[in-house]
Amino acid sequence: MKSKKQAKQTKNLEFDSGGPFRLFYHPASSASLRVILYLRCRQVPPSFVQLTSTEFTTDDRGIPVFTMPEGDPETKKLGTKNLLAFNPEGRIPILLLSDGRKMTQSGPIIDYIEDCLTTGIGRVLLPNDPWERAEVRRIAWIMAADTQPYQNIPFIIQAIGEWGMVKAAPLTHPLRLHFVRREFGAVEKIMRQCAGEFSVGDEISLADCFLIPQIRNALLAEIDLSTEFPTISRVWENLLSVKIISSVLEEFGGIVQPLAFDANKFEVYAKRNNPE
16 A cells, blocks of 8 residues: 555656656567566656566567567557567667557657656665766676677677578677677776675666676576686675565576577577588
8 A cells, every 4th residue: 555655746747757668578578677676676666667668579580579569559550560660770679659659769758757757756766976977887888888788689689690600609709709808897996996785876777777687697607706706706695685686587587597599599600501
C-alpha cells in the first residue's frame, strides 16, 4: 500500500512528464539491463516507466534480432514487427513518451528520466561531489563506449563472416578478450583509487549500473575475474549481495550473460563465407 506521500510523488512525476513512459527492452540486451538497473536502484516508481518486452529471434547467421511485441498497440500502428520501423537503429532499449516521441541509447534514456524526476524521489545514483560524479561517468562510459562495442556478438559474427576476421568461437574470440582485458585493466586501476564497497565510494551509483552488464559479458567470455581483476571482483561480490540487484539479474537470466546467438546457424554461415 502506497503512503499518501508516495502517491503524491508518483502523481507529480506523471503530471510533470506528460504521463507515464514506456520502455521497450529485452532481457538478452546488455544496454537494456543498464536502464533496468538504473530504474530499480534509483527507485523510480513502476507507474512512471512502464516496461514492455520486445520479442527475440535469430537470423540465418545466428545473429540476435529484436522484434516488436505481437499485439502491442505500437506494433499494430506500424503494421509490422520489424523493429527498424519503430527505431531506425534497430536496437533497444527505446523510451516512448506519451506524445509519441522516442528516445534511444541507454545513456540519454537514463539522463532524460533523471531530468524528469521530482526532487526527493528515490535514491540518487550520482554523487554530489563533482569529482566523484566525474568518476562515475568515466567508468560508465568506459563500459558503454570502449568495452561493449567489442563484446557485441553480432559484430563479432559479421566480422568473421563478411570482413575476413579470424574465425574463432564468438564468445571467446581473441578480439573480444583483448578489449575486455584492456578496458577492465584500466577500470581496475581507476577503481583502486575510487572504489569503496561499490565502484565509486560506498553507495551504489550509475557506474555500477553500467559495470554489471559488462561483468556478465566477461564471465560469459570465461574471464577469471577474481584472478585478473581483484578490485572489480570485490565490488562485483558486494553488488551481488544487494537484493535489488540480485533480483534484477535473476530476471535477466543470472549472473552470467545468457547465450544470445544460435551457434549452429553461425557455424553454417561461417563455413559458407570462409571455406577452408
